[in-house]
Amino acid sequence: MAEWKLNIDPATVRVLISGYQSWSEAELRPLTDRQAVPLMQWRHEQGHDPAFLPSGEAGVWRSHSVLALVRPDGGGWVGAARDATHSFIHWEARAEGQTVRVSGTVEGPAVELTWDETGDVIGTLERRAAELGQNMHARTPAPQRVWCSWYSYYRDVTLDAMLENARLAREHGLPFDVFQLDDGFQADLGDWFTASDHFGGHARDLPAELNELGFTAGLWLAPFLASPTSQLFRDHPDWMLRGKDDLPLAVGHNWGGAYHALDTTHPEVLAWLRELAATARGWGYPYLKLDFLYGAALPGVRHDPSVGRAQAYRNGLQALRDGAGEDAFLLGCGAPLASSVGIVDAMRTGPDVAPLWDEDSRRIWLGDATGPSARNALHTALSRWYQHSWYQPDPDVAICRRELSLLTATERHTVAAMLDVVGGLRASSDPIAMLDEEGLALLRRCLEISAPDRPTTLTESFGGAVTHFSRARF
Ligand code: 9PG
Numbered sequence: 204m205a206e207w208k209l210n211i212d213p214a215t216v217r218v219l220i221s222g223y224q225s226w227s228e229a230e231l232r233p234l235t236d237r238q239a240v241p242l243m244q245w246r247h248e249q250g251h252d253p254a255f256l257p258s259g260e261a262g263v264w265r266s267h268s269v270l271a272l273v274r275p276d277g278g279g280w281v282g283a284a285r286d287a288t289h290s291f292i293h294w295e296a297r298a299e300g301q302t303v304r305v306s307g308t309v310e311g312p313a314v315e316l317t318w319d320e321t322g323d324v325i326g327t328l329e330r331r332a333a334e335l336g337q338n339m340h341a342r343t344p345a346p347q348r349v350w351c352s353w354y355s356y357y358r359d360v361t362l363d364a365m366l367e368n369a370r371l372a373r374e375h376g377l378p379f380d381v382f383q384l385d386d387g388f389q390a391d392l393g394d395w396f397t398a399s400d401h402f403g404g405h406a407r408d409l410p411a412e413l414n415e416l417g418f419t420a421g422l423w424l425a426p427f428l429a430s431p432t433s434q435l436f437r438d439h440p441d442w443m444l445r446g447k448d449d450l451p452l453a454v455g456h457n458w459g460g461a462y463h464a465l466d467t468t469h470p471e472v473l474a475w476l477r478e479l480a481a482t483a484r485g486w487g488y489p490y491l492k493l494d495f496l497y498g499a500a501l502p503g504v505r506h507d508p509s510v511g512r513a514q515a516y517r518n519g520l521q522a523l524r525d526g527a528g529e530d531a532f533l534l535g536c537g538a539p540l541a542s543s544v545g546i547v548d549a550m551r552t553g554p555d556v557a558p559l560w561d562e563d564s565r566r567i568w569l570g571d572a573t574g575p576s577a578r579n580a581l582h583t584a585l586s587r588w589y590q591h592s593w594y595q596p597d598p599d600v601a602i603c604r605r606e607l608s609l610l611t612a613t614e615r616h617t618v619a620a621m622l623d624v625v626g627g628l629r630a631s632s633d634p635i636a637m638l639d640e641e642g643l644a645l646l647r648r649c650l651e652i653s654a655p656d657r658p659t660t661l662t663e664s665f666g667g668a669v670t671h672f673s674r675a676r677f
Contacts, residue, residue, distance in 0.1 A: 250573030383421030410487025480526030
């Protein structure tokens with residue numbers, strides 16, 4: 204562990220933190236505030252790192268990979284790491300009387316941590332992030348413009364709905380690159396090769412028709428997960444990540460119950476992951492949204508105990524890359540961030556957008572800002588602006604429709620403008636038939652790629668919360 208003691212009044216600085224996976228909150232807050240820790244125990248594995256939760260004490264802030272302290276003049280201190288290939292890096296800043304104690308801990312093989320005092324926190328953090336990106340051979344392809352089925356159809360998506368939207372997008376000349384089928388096409392979590400009853404076809408039926416309409420086909424997978432009801436689980440109970448009680452670990456609780464994760468230190472699991480990605484590629488999907496990736500990184504009992512969890516995660520992700528091919532476009536989601544650099548092309552950098560601005564009951568009273576809302580998605584993605592040098596950020600979808608949405612017109616335009624400020628992937632999930640003239644016009648603007656496509660002029664912070672950038676288009 205490396206430690207630094209600063210003789211500064213904690214009340215004079217703010218702290219910039221980043222939670223370890225896509226959905227974990229990232230924010231800029233007064234150091235003397237209290238970092239939220241979810242009251243619901245079952246949220247601890249799903250949006251956070253259960254081995255490094257927020258402490259819940261006032262004046263103590265925990266962050267993964269990077270941490271910065273910011274003075275009102277924009278100067279301060281930046282903690283980072285030169286590499287995160289096989290290690291997790293845990294930072295903590297702690298107010299202690301008239302001093303601040305900062306520690307950096309490496310979980311996994313040793314890596315060099317950096318700690319800079321600077322007159323320009325933003326520039327220094329961007330430089331340190333770029334250094335990590337270079338050392339880990341970051342992939343930063345062109346941003347993609349994606350239509351995704353999740354935020355309108357959820358698990359009820361059908362083959363017909365995909366094709367209808369693709370046809371309408373073509374008719375309206377909407378410039379999407381990718382049409383991406385999300386959760387709902389598969390029989391069960393883990394049973395990717397069998398169609399669900401309601402889908403009305405098979406995922407392999409879709410790509411040729413999308414290609415004909417001029418779109419690339421994209422597919423969602425949660426490749427590290429297995430439901431206890433799945434054939435995958437029944438056939439291979441020995442492939443699961445286990446708890447100390449030797450039972451398969453419960454790694455999350457949506458889809459109506461607990462589910463498990465694959466143990467990526469097991470050679471047969473790695474072979475299965477390669478086969479899964481290669482099969483999806485063979486069906487005609489060169490774009491894969493790989494979701495719930497955190498499952499393979501959780502603390503637990505593994506087949507090969509000599510492999511640390513950061514390395515186990517990375518090996519699982521590499522197996523997917525090997526199966527999909529070098530030229531596939533991989534979008535990580537629900538994924539440990541720095542640990543994915545160099546393997547994924549793009550990364551969700553915040554929680555899900557929802558057709559509502561904020562769910563303050565969950566965020567404030569239950570201490571959980573990893574839930575779906577426009578506010579949570581924007582707030583977190585903006586606070587990770589420096590990650591442009593790690594991958595293409597995916598701040599999630601814009602919502603341009605009026606129907607089936609609680610967003611006001613101002614909120615719809617704000618979301619669209621802020622997503623453009625973040626840059627990276629441009630995405631929508633609106634049923635095209637639901638868009639009126641104004642909705643179509645807003646969507647067209649959302650699909651324009653800015654140059655340069657990243658935040659350029661960082662001006663001030665607002666709301667004591669997110670960093671705010673300016674760019675002229677909206
Ligand atoms: C499909 C969805 C979409 C979406 C992903 C992800 O913490 N949670 O309980 C939680 C559940 C679902 C979720 C995110 C977080 O959504 O981000 O785009 O693909 O899965 O099931």
